[in-house]
Amino acid sequence: MTAFLDAVSAVLLLAGSAFCVLAAVGLLRFPDPVCRLHAAAKAQTLGVLLVLVGAAFHVPVRYAVPLVLVALFQMLTVPVTSQIVGRTAFRTGRVHRGGLVLDDLGERLRREGRSGRDGR
Numbered sequence: 676m677t678a679f680l681d682a683v684s685a686v687l688l689l690a691g692s693a694f695c696v697l698a699a700v701g702l703l704r705f706p707d708p709v710c711r712l713h714a715a716a717k718a719q720t721l722g723v724l725l726v727l728v729g730a731a732f733h734v735p736v737r738y739a740v741p742l743v744l745v746a747l748f749q750m751l752t753v754p755v756t757s758q759i760v761g762r763t764a765f766r767t768g769r770v771h772r773g774g775l776v777l778d779d780l781g782e783r784l785r786r787e788g789r790s791g792r793d794g795r
Contacts, residue, residue, distance in 0.1 A: 712760060716756075
């Protein structure tokens with residue numbers, strides 16, 4: 676049974692590490708902040724969660740509880756942070772708006788009389 680858990684843990688740790696590396700490559704290669712947010716938010720979160728689950732197989736249950744808390748913290752904070760970074764990038768004009776399919780924030784800013792370039 677121990678060999679099986681070691682194998683499962685190794686696969687999860689390697690897969691999580693691969694997702695983290697892919698997220699880092701995406702941060703370097705993608706052209707604008709909106710695209711980079713996908714790499715940072717989705718791939719990195721999945722990578723961290725896989726690494727935490729893989730690590731949980733190697734520690735006693737009492738030490739696995741903090742790993743679950745870290746995973747929960749990750750799942751709660753990443754969407755909020757991504758939203759803030761995305762809105763800031765949009766309002767400062769860093770987002771390539773021609774690539775957006777639907778621009779709800781731009782419409783709202785125009786209705787409110789804001790340009791969306793300077794954050795006012």
